[in-house]
Amino acid sequence: MSTKVAGKWLALVLAMVMVLLAGCARKTEEAKPTEPEIVKGGTLRITYSSDPTSLDVHLTPSVGLVHSLIYDTLVVFGPDRQYHGHLAESWEVGAGGREITFYLRKGVTFHDGTEFDAEAVKFNFDRLANPDLASPGATWLGPYERTEVIDKYTVKVIFKEPYSPFLYSLSTEFLAIQSPAAIQKYGDDYGQKAAVGTGPFMFEAWEAGDRITLVRNPNYKWPPFWYENKGPAYFEKVIFYNMPDEMTRLLALENAEIDIVGIPTHAVEDMKAKPNVEVYEAETSSVVYLGINSSKAPWSDARLRQAVAHIVDREEIVNVALNGMGVPNPTPISTAVFGYEPSLIEEVVYPRDIERAKTLLAEAGYRDTDGDGWVDKDGKPLVLEIMTYNSDPYPRLAEVVREQIIKAGIKVKIKTLESATLLAATPKGEHDAILIAYGWSDPDILYYFFHSSRLDRTNRVHYVNPQVDQLLEKARTVVDADERFAIYRQIQSIIIRDAPWIPLYTPIACTGVRAEVKGFKLGPRGAYWLHDAYKEVPATK
């Protein structure tokens, strides 16, 4: 081959290479603006305000985001507000609601390498139900009898009687599945020095009082269906920092030392104005209500309670006391929870009507006889003493409620108390009224608030109504969703009429997230959905 020919060949090859290179360069240039690149790695920093009791979900009275990242549940609550399979791919209800058979997902492993199977489910439920463990989460199992292993991936849970709230229970971390091998291995240290689940993050360290560190589970490939990311989480680490002071948390968010912080209502406007912070809002599963003691005179007279129900102005409460961070809600179930029934508002809720309120007071014998502006009966004025929490926003809320109620000539006293003291005071039944909140994602909770068997505990308004008792008992055994809904509708209608509770609003939870965190979502119950989230590399300052 002459050098001339070789030169030609060389030129041709070089030209081809250059074309190829140019093509490549073109491609990456084009790809950039259309599809933002997902950055893998980095650390997500979150705060918590006091240490969890344990990372063992069978030993803690409350569960949170930490638990939900370490563990998976059999069932999840999806963006469509329906229950979907997760570690259980599907289930069948049998024996009139007394039995549920779960068909489990295959190929799932715990962080310690052991396999998730029917035995693991049985181990967890049996342990939770064990009286010797005195587990705070045991109530979530309802009338649990036992769990039967059908085969390696099929398991049957059997109840003493049908238990309709069980799907909700299964979607909470209280019934999440922990590694049986790890629980046996670590003994008393499990939950404090180790926590082993099947979730997207693995426990690394817990410096008590200071921080909890989780690292990515590289083998995770079973996120719930709504995520676009089907593999392991994008973040390398998640660190939870213990920051009890609200102001400190907000400053740390502003200062980019923390990525996600819950925002109190009074700071929402401020945080929305910050350029580097995105504020996400979600209706919570809570209801803030004025509960009136229905067993103590004079408030045992339903007409007096109904008069108060006619007076309260929920729009004003939400706007004045909460900067609009709430949804007026006159029903006892949150606007975000199964069982919420807006048609009840037209049908049974007492419209705002001060004249009607005064008429009801007069029917009960309370009139302004001495012309001092306050109603009285037998020379005694009508007084409503409201106990409420001493923390934000309750004192402010109570002031607004008082200003409304006194317009009908009822005297109102406010007593602010620390939460443990307030809750301990209600079983005695010496109080007039409480202004507090509850958060729950299933209407079965009404059983605890209004059933007469709960008078010494959570029936804080001392409400007794045999018809409601009977309906509440029936509702927990009805598995069919429509039938269940109808019963809870009836229960709510009676409660709104009798007015032991005057529900006020459902709070909106606000979450502040650093703008460089992309793909963050809030679930329908305000849960942080993190599996699609990643952090853009911040521009250099």
Add this chain to the structure above:
Amino acid sequence: MRYLGTRILSMIPVGLAITLVVFLILRLAPGDPVLLLAGPRPTPELIERIERKWGFDRPLHEQFFRYVSHLIRGDLGYSVMQRRPVTELIALSLPVTLELGLAGIGLAIAIGIPAGVVSAVRSGSWVDQLAMFASIAGISIPGFWLGLMLIYAFAVRLKWLPSSGYGTLQHLVLPAVALGTSSAALLSRVMRSSMLDVIRRDYIRTARAKGLAERVVIYKHALKNAMLPVVTILGLNLGYMLAGSVVLENVFARPGMGRLLINGILQRDYPVVQGMLLMLALSVMLANLLADITYVFLDPKIRFD
């Protein structure tokens, strides 16, 4: 030395008395850990199980004697809400609080004493007036507010220091300033008035008449004698420092004893609160003992008998 021995031994009955009082007050306070532990839907069976498990179903005197018998063996019990031994929790949080306390006291001494001396020596001058104005401000400003302002200025605006957290020296600066400021202010005032008092004494006039340099008069003769009330204040101030650190540990998110105590109280975590208060009482007693010992070195008229 016998005096010292008696002093140390006398701490035992005081500690026991404190334990008993705290034990009773906690149980008389409304609310209890069982309810908090049982979650939002307590059933009677669950309450019973928890009470039995933690021994809360026993009569009070039995619970107390059991607690004391464990205490004697150095066992402070087991946290109900944190499921860890109280001794472990204290061991984790004590260094955090001690670090802040020492830094705060160090700062108070380093600023307060020189400021007080200079103010006294140059009494009436602009330096004195400035220092005394600053000290009034220092005493009046609440620590938590100062802390938040410091975070805003030095962390959020200037970005020199981290806003909160624990671990490095940088994390210590802001809380130490927030904690030490009011003590420094108080110390400087006490130092000043004590110094003024001493400077007018005869022996100072004698020292000056001997022809000693003014520096020697002030630092050798006057300062040493003027220190006694300052040491007393420092000793008493330790209790205040601990109280101040409770608030500041919250503001600066430091995992110290103050925060452990506050959480313990809010959660009615009896073993934690008992253990923490006992530790706090002991440290206040120790600080006062230390102040008493310091007197001996400062004033030869005072002696242990």
